[in-house]
C-alpha cells in the first residue's frame with residue numbers, strides 16, 4: 001500500500017511541481033515568501049493587491065551549514081538521528097534568499113558558496129497518518 | 145562633543161551568570177539591590193521602574209517591571225515592561241531614558257533577569273503554524289546556531305576567515321573574562337582545544353557557540369541634574385541608545401525567518417541592519433567609531449564577533465580578521481572588544497544581557513574593571529541583535 005503523502009505544513013510549497021508558493025505585489029512587483037496576503041510590505045507601496053506565484057526552482061548557495069546535533073521539537077527527527085545540511089539559497093529573479101535542508105545524503109563537503117542548486121520534494125518525517133513532505137535543495141547535476 | 149540629551153549612570157549591578165536553577169526574580173532583585181547600593185540611592189527614591197521581559201517564566205516574566213517592583217516593595221513608582229528579544233534590556237533603558245529626558249522621572253531603575261532551560265533555545269510550547277519561530281524548527285530543523293553558522297561560512301567564503309580566526313576569538317574572550325566575578329565560565333582555552341571540540345553547525349564548534357544562562361543585571365540612571373545634586377560631578381553618561389528596526393529590504397537571512405525580503409523592486413542600499421544599529425546610536429551621541437575605547441558586542445558565536453567589528457565601524461568590510469590577528473581587539477590593543485569576556489564567558493541571559501553590556505561599559509569607564517581594565521577608557525559602545533528585527537546599541541562616555 002502506498003502511504004498517503006501530504007505537505008508538512010500547508011501553503012509553503014507545491015510538492016507536485018515542485019515549487020515554493022509566494023505572492024507578488026501587483027503594483028511594485030515585490031515578491032513575498034512565505035506568501036504575504038494582507039498588504040505589500042514595501043514601505044513605499046500602499047498596495048493590498050497580491051497575486052499568487054511560484055518562485056524560481058533554481059538558485060545559488062548564499063551560505064550553508066549542517067545540524068550535527070538533533071534539533072529540539074517541534075522538529076520531528078528520525079530515530080536514530082541523522083545529521084542533515086542546510087543552505088540559504090539566493091533566487092536571482094526574485095531577489096530573495098530562501099533557507100532549506102539539503103536533499104538526503106548531501107553533506108557540507110559537497111557544497112560551496114555560489115554553487116547552483118535546485119528545489120526538490122522530500123519526506124520530512126513519517127507517522128501513522130502520512131508521509132509529511134517539505135522542500136529541499138539539491139546540487140544541480142551538470143552531467144544531466 | 146557631548147550632547148544635551150545625556151542621562152547619568154549612577155549605579156550598576158549584576159547577579160553572577162550561571163545555571164543556578166532558581167527563580168528569575170531572585171536574580172533581578174539581587175542585581176537591583178547591587179545597583180541601588182552602587183548608586184547610593186534608596187529604593188524609595190526610584191520614581192520609574194523599567195523591566196526587561198523574559199518570555200520563558202510565565203506571566204511574571206511578561207510584566208517584569210511590576211514583578212521586580214513588587215519584590216522590592218511597592219512604592220507607587222511608574223512602571224513599564226519591555227520585550228524586544230535580545231534587545232529587551234536596551235529597550236527598557238530606552239524607555240527609562242525617555243522618561244528622564246522628558247522630565248517625568250528623575251531617577252529610574254532598569255532591570256532584567258532570566259532563568260533558562262538547558263540546550264538549544266526552542267520555541268515556546270504549542271503548535272503554532274503561523275509563527276515563523278515554530279515553523280523554522282518544524283520544517284527545517286533550523287536552530288539558532290544554524291544562522292550563526294551561515295554567517296560564519298559566508299565570512300570564510302567572502303573574506304577568507306579561517307576556523308583558526310573563529311577559535312582565536314574564543315581564546316581572546318576566555319582570557320578577558322578570567323577575572324570577571326560575574327562571568328559563568330572562567331577558564332582559559334587554546335585554539336587547539338576549541339578546534340578539537342565537536343562541530344555543532346559546520347563550521348562552528350561547541351566551544352564557539354554561546355550557552356544559555358541564568359543571570360540578572362540592573363542600572364540606576366538619572367538626569368544630569370539629579371546626579372549633580374547627588375554629588376556625582378562626572379558620572380558615566382548614556383549618550384546614545386538605538387533600538388531601530390531593519391530597513392526594507394532586509395536581504396540578510398535572520399532568525400527566525402526562513403527567507404529574506406525581496407530586493408526586486410527596492411534595491412538593498414546603504415547599511416545592513418546590524419550596521420545601522422550602532423550607526424543610529426553614534427548619530428545620537430555625536431560620537432564616531434574612531435572615538436571608541438572599547439566595545440561589548442554580541443558574540444552569540446565566535447565568528448559573529450568578527451561581523452560586529454565591521455558593523456560598529458572598528459574597521460572596513462572584510463578587515464575584521466586582520467584586526468583580530470593584529471591583536472587590536474585584545475585588552476592592551478587599540479580597541480578591545482568584549483573585555484568582560486562576552487557571551488563566550490557569560491552565556492546568554494536574554495533580558496539581562498543588553499543591560500549587562502552597559503554594566504561592563506560603566507565599570508570600564510570608571511576604571512573599576514579589575515583584572516580586565518581597558519586603560520584610559522573614555523567611550524564605550526555596546527551592540528546586540530536578536531530575533532524578529534530587534535537589535536540595540538548604547539554609546540556611553542565619561
Ligand SMILES: [Zn+2]
Pocket residue numbers: 025026027028029030040041042045046047
Ligand atoms: Zn508593493
